[in-house]
Structures are given as structure tokens and as C-alpha cells.
């Protein structure tokens with residue numbers, strides 16, 4: 001068979017498969033190389049996607065490093081549920097958590113009340129908890145320093161003695177059953193001027209003197225920023241949100257020095273110190289690593305080595321991670337989706353099932369899909385790749401199906417009448433003719449995947465989502481753009497590449513269109 | 518030789534063919550005529566095994582056409598489907614040479630066969646490298662014909678091979694086609710809805726109506742001895758031209 005007759009598909013499909021498998025091979029080798037180097041115990045620290053958690057994560061990482069472990073920090077891994085699941089699955093060895101979150105959220109419904117019950121519930125899951133780190137990050141009422149000093153306010157009971165003060169609470173705090181209504185009853189607060197408003201507006205009100213007090217979390221950076229006094233909850237109304245370190249019970253066997261080192265943090269971090277660290281990281285945008293290192297130096301007297309990544313290196317790494325996420329998931333999706341599309345076009349019944357199934361995946365919110373992956377695949381690159389792969393299927397399957405079923409009837413009949421068997425008809429006639437449709441499906445998938453991959457950072461897959469996530473956490477537009485702009489450029493580039501590919505892959509006779517008819 | 522015996526085929530409530538009996542001896546040309554939707558294309562599909570009849574039997578040179586035998590038999594048929602069915606992603610050469618290349622013919626053999634067909638169908642040789650969209654309607658018909666003839670089939674099934682052409686080109690192609698049939702001595706079943714064209718190619722016209730064979734015979738027989746009123750009306754609809762042709766062609 002001559003080179004012309006073979007059609008356009010066969011050799012190029014081969015090329016796709018080859019480049020995909022070499023990519024997979026590379027990933028595998030990189031993984032092996034990373035594993036082979038180190039004989040120190042590997043300890044994975046996790047943190048949630050807010051500043052305090054990231055700073056504490058850095059602190060734990062440096063402490064583990066100091067205790068002779070090879071520690072990595074999987075920073076900004078979404079919310080509590082993701083971390084808790086990852087810890088149980090062994091994807092993470094330790095992370096900072098709050099007793100209140102454990103009681104009210106993660107172990108809700110188990111009726112955990114006492115510390116002993118809490119420890120038992122954790123032990124059932126193969127987990128342990130450190131002693132409290134010292135600060136309690138719970139709901140609190142903050143008052144302007146000037147007001148507090150003038151009236152001698154120290155506790156919430158003191159607040160009850162001054163009903164003339166103007167209070168402004170976040171809408172959430174006003175609405176929650178355990179918020180303002182319960183607080184008022186507990187302390188017998190009889191203030192007349194109480195407003196529900198946006199949190200930012202409340203801070204602005206405090207700054208301008210239009211308000212005297214607002215609700216906040218006791219270690220918020222805003223406490224320092226607006227120079228507030230946090231009133232003591234002397235009747236213990238608000239639940240305890242003591243910061244602790246959660247870790248896997250098996251860590252004691254794998255890295256005993258790390259577990260022992262945790263005790264060095266017992267009660268060492270006060271609310272004031274945590275506010276200070278949060279303020280430095282969140283308001284002054286100091287790298288969390290440096291903030292944590294300074295604390296360790298002054299409190300525990302050791303000099304941790306802080307790696308700081310420059311702007312260029314950071315973007316380069318994010319680009320590499322993002323390309324790997326998109327490349328592997330999209331490549332696999334192409335390899336799987338085209339045959340699925342062909343199947344769907346060939347068999348009506350199966351086709352409907354296949355189209356419905358890939359369509360169903362698309363209706364799962366991307367964040368939810370990522371979270372579903374954690375129990376199956378843990379955190380990091382692979383669950384993100386699998387989720388992205390599932391998302392990338394639909395446009396390609398649908399385009400392949402539409403491209404094949406939309407072929408002119410006389411052309412399909414002619415191919416059959418010539419005596420070509422079904423496989424040859426597909427390869428020589430139907431796929432080349434549908435190649436334009438299939439490519440535009442792939443193009444759509446590529447653009448979607450580039451965008452969705454930014455969410456991968458929430459489960460530790462890195463990529464352009466990482467600077468975006470950090471930027472949101474720090475309200476730093478520059479940092480958000482550092483992820484968003486390259487992601488947009490990459491999406492445009494993907495589009496451009498597939499438009500070029502169209503010129504190269506779609507047979508000339510189809511591209512001529514009606515122009516020369 | 519082609520044989521249909523009691524062939525019926527329905528699509529839902531539509532009887533596309535019902536109880537059709539037809540024999541086409543080897544080397545003969547038969548013209549299928551009838552109004553749109555009367556089952557002409559369906560009859561060709563059944564003959565080629567693209568569609569299996571609900572009942573009745575189809576035989577090609579004595580061999581029964583079944584789902585199992587159809588793929589092999591199809592290579593002994595040259596089929597020009599209605600509309601031509603040229604592959605738009607392949608050049609004229611690619612279209613004609615697709616099947617022999619698939620079957621592993623040597624390039625020399627393909628080239629020699631193409632050369633012969635280009636002469637036979639009077640196709641402009643420089644058109645071979647053009648894509649279907651770059652060819653005229655008449656040239657496309659010739660490519661479809663070359664593609665059907667490429668494997669030297671014994672039987673040709675042509676579904677309106679001259680549809681949608683201007684009268685001049687059509688007349689020219691009709692001449693060329695008739696010469697090809699006579700020269701090659703193939704068994705031909707040709708579909709047309711034009712009585713004049715049918716008479717030009719064949720003395721044996723098969724008139725179909727709603728899936729049934731109404732009358733078989735020469736144009737003269739249809740004109741002189743119509744079996745029913747429908748035949749008369751069908752002939753009358755073509756009155757102006759056939760008068761001259763009835764004298765020359767029949």
C-alpha cells in the first residue's frame with residue numbers, strides 16, 4: 001500500500017501513543033530517582049489553604065528536618081476534610097489541626113466531648129494528637145485598643161457593663177445559633193446598637209471609629225492590623241479551637257525523633273505570637289518559611305535553613321507541573337476517548353450509555369471530583385491527573401461520535417460498496433473525514449484541562465493553581481496573576497497548537513471546503 | 518447473471534420492495550426506472566448485499582447473497598452509489614486507487630489500470646491529482662465510474678450515474694458510458710428516473726412503482742402496450758423527447 005492510500009491517521013496515531021508512553025516513562029524515572037537518593041525517613045507535612053495553617057506547616061517541616069527527617073511540605077491542600085482523609089490514607093504524616101474542628105466537623109456525630117474521647121476516636125483511625133500548641137483560634141470579640149483602655153475592658157463580662165458601645169458583627173456571626181444570639185444570652189448583653197455587616201466593612205468601621213467592637217478569630221492578622229484588644233471569654237462560651245498537631249500513629253515507629261520533637265512545641269505558641277506570625281505572612285507577605293524560621297530561632301533557639309524560591313524558578317516549576325498535569329491527562333483522554341467515540345458511533349445502544357456516562361462525569365463539580373479521588377488515589381499529581389482525564393473525555397468522545405455519525409450517507413455507503421471491511425473503512429475513510437471534528441473536540445478538551453488543572457493545587461498537584469491559591473490566601477493580586485496569566489497564555493497556546501495541527505492532520509481535500517467548488 | 522426471486526424489503530410501514538422477481542442475464546444492460554421513492558436504490562442495495570431482504574432470494578452467478586458471502590461478492594461488483602460517494606479527503610487518484618492499494622496491488626499495476634481507465638472514460642489525466650471539490654460535476658461522475666471499474670468487476674450497478682448534469686454534458690457522458698458498456702460486455706443495472714436515458718442504454722426497461730415491478734419491456738412496448746394506466750401516465754410525463762428516441766433507440 002502506497003503512502004497516499006494509507007490515509008492520514010495510522011502513522012500519526014502511532015506518534016501520539018509513542019510520545020505519551022515516553023512521557024509516562026519519564027515521570028516514572030523521575031519518581032524513581034527521587035526515591036533512591038535519601039535514606040533519612042521521609043515525612044510529609046500537610047497544611048490547609050489559609051495562612052496560619054501554612055505557617056504552622058512550615059514550622060513543622062523545619063522542625064522535622066531539624067530532627068533528622070527528610071521533610072516535605074504539601075502546602076495549601078484545600079480544606080480540613082481533604083487533609084484529614086489524606087492523613088488517614090497515609091498521603092500526609094502530620095498537619096496542624098484544631099480541636100474544635102475535630103469535634104464539630106471531622107468527628108461530628110461521634111459525640112466526642114472529653115480529651116480522652118477525642119484521643120480514643122483518633123486512635124481508632126490510627127491517628128494521634130500532640131499536646132496543645134498554646135493558642136486557641138476561636139470566635140472572639142475584638143475592641144479598639146483606645147476604647148478598651150479608656151473603659152478598662154478585659155473580658156466579655158466587662159463588655160456587658162457598657163451597653164452604650166456600638167457593635168458590628170459579620171452577617172454569619174449574626175445568623176449562627178452559636179453566634180450573637182447565644183453570646184448575648186450567655187453574657188446578658190443589652191447593647192442597642194448592633195449591626196450585621198460585611199466583615200471588611202466592620203474593620204473599616206473600627207478604623208474610622210464608627211464601631212467599637214466586632215467578631216473575629218482570635219489569631220487573625222487583623223487583630224494587629226487594626227490594633228484590637230481581644231476580650232477574654234471568661235464564661236467559656238465559645239468552643240475551644242486549640243491548635244494541635246495531628247499525626248499518624250505509625251510515625252512514632254518510622255520517625256521517632258520527629259514525634260519526640262513535637263513536644264518541644266507544647267504550649268509554646270501564644271495567641272499574640274500567632275497573630276504576629278499571621279500578620280507578617282498575610283499582611284507583609286513575608287514567605288511563611290521565613291516567618292516560621294524566625295519563630296523557631298527565637299523560641300527554640302535553632303537556625304533552620306530556609307529555601308526561598310525566586311520568581312523565575314517558581315514560575316518555571318509551576319509551568320513544568322502544569323504541563324505534566326495537562327499533558328498526561330489529555331494524552332490519556334485522547335487515547336481512550338477516540339475509541340469510545342468510535343464505539344458510540346458504531347453501536348447505538350452502547351453509544352447512548354457511553355455518552356451518558358462521560359456526560360455524567362462532567363456534571364460533577366470539579367472540586368468534588370478532586371476530593372472523591374483522595375480516598376482512591378490520595379493527594380498529589382495522580383488523583384488530579386485522573387480527575388482531569390475524566391473531564392477531558394466528554395468533548396473528545398462527543399466530537400468523535402458527531403464527526404463519524406455526521407458523515408454523508410453516500411460516502412459511507414460507497415466505502416461499504418467498495419468491499420472495504422469495517423476496520424479499513426474506519427481507518428481509510430471515516431476517521432480521516434472526521435478528523436476536523438475530532439481535533440476541535442481535542443482542542444476544547446485542552447483548553448478546559450488547562451483551566452481546570454489550576455484546581456489541582458488544592459490536592460497538592462501544584463501547577464499554576466499554586467500561586468493563585470497563595471495569592472487568594474494573601475489577597476495578593478500580583479501572585480494571583482503569576483498563576484492566572486501563564487494559565488491563560490497556555491490555554492491560548494494549546495489552542496494555537498491544535499489549529500496548526502489541524503492544518504497538518506486534516507486532509508487537504510477537506511480543508512479546501514467549498515471555496516474552489 | 519443476477520437473479521431476484523420474490524424479494525421484499527420494508528422500512529417501518531414503507532414497502533420499499535415487495536415481491537420483486539428479476540433476472541438479468543450476463544452481458545445484458547437493464548435500466549431501472551420509476552418515480553422517486555419507488556425502490557430503485559433499494560433494489561441495487563439488495564443486489565449488492567448492502568441491505569438484506571426481509572424475504573426472497575438474491576443470487577449472483579448462482580451464488581446466494583447472504584451476510585456471510587456479501588463482502589467477498591461485493592468486490593466482483595462495481596457500484597456507483599447515488600450521489601457518487603467520492604471521498605472528499607482523497608484526490609481523484611486516491612479515490613480510484615483506494616481499493617487496489619488496500620488489496621496490495623503493486624504501484625505499477627495500479628498505474629497501468631488507471632491509465633487504461635482514464636482513456637476509457639475520457640477523464641482529463643491532469644485531474645487525477647485534484648480533490649473532488651476541485652472537479653466539475655461531469656468529472657466527478659467519471660471518477661466514480663473509474664472507481665467502480667477499477668477491480669474489473671463482472672457486474673456494474675449504477676445509481677443515477679448521470680444525475681444533476683447539464684443536458685450537453687449528460688448527452689456526452691451517456692455516449693461514453695454506452696460505449697464502455699458495449700466494449701466491456703458487463704452485466705449492468707442502471708438506475709435512472711429518465712425514460713429517454715433508460716431507452717438510450719437498454720432495450721429492457723424495468724418500471725417500478727411503490728416497490729413492485731409494474732412492467733418489463735422495451736420503450737416501444739411501454740408506449741404501445743402499457744399494462745396499466747400508471748405506465749401510460751409515466752410515459753406521457755416524458756412525452757416530448759421519447760418520441761424521437763422511440764424511433765431511434767427502440
Ligand SMILES: Nc1ncnc2c1ncn2[C@@H]1O[C@H](COP(=O)(O)OP(=O)(O)OP(=O)(O)O)[C@@H](O)[C@H]1O
Nearest residue numbers: 528531533552553554555556557558559560599710
Ligand atoms: N434506510 C432507510 N430507512 C427508512 N426508509 C428507507 C430507507 N431507505 C429507503 N427507504 C424508503 O424506501 C423507499 C424506497 O427508497 P429508495 O431509496 O429505494 O427510492 P428510489 O427509487 O431510489 O428513489 P429516488 O429516485 O428518489 O432515489 C422510500 O420510500 C424511502 O423513503
Ligand SMILES: [Mg+2]
Nearest residue numbers: 557558559599
Ligand atoms: Mg435512489
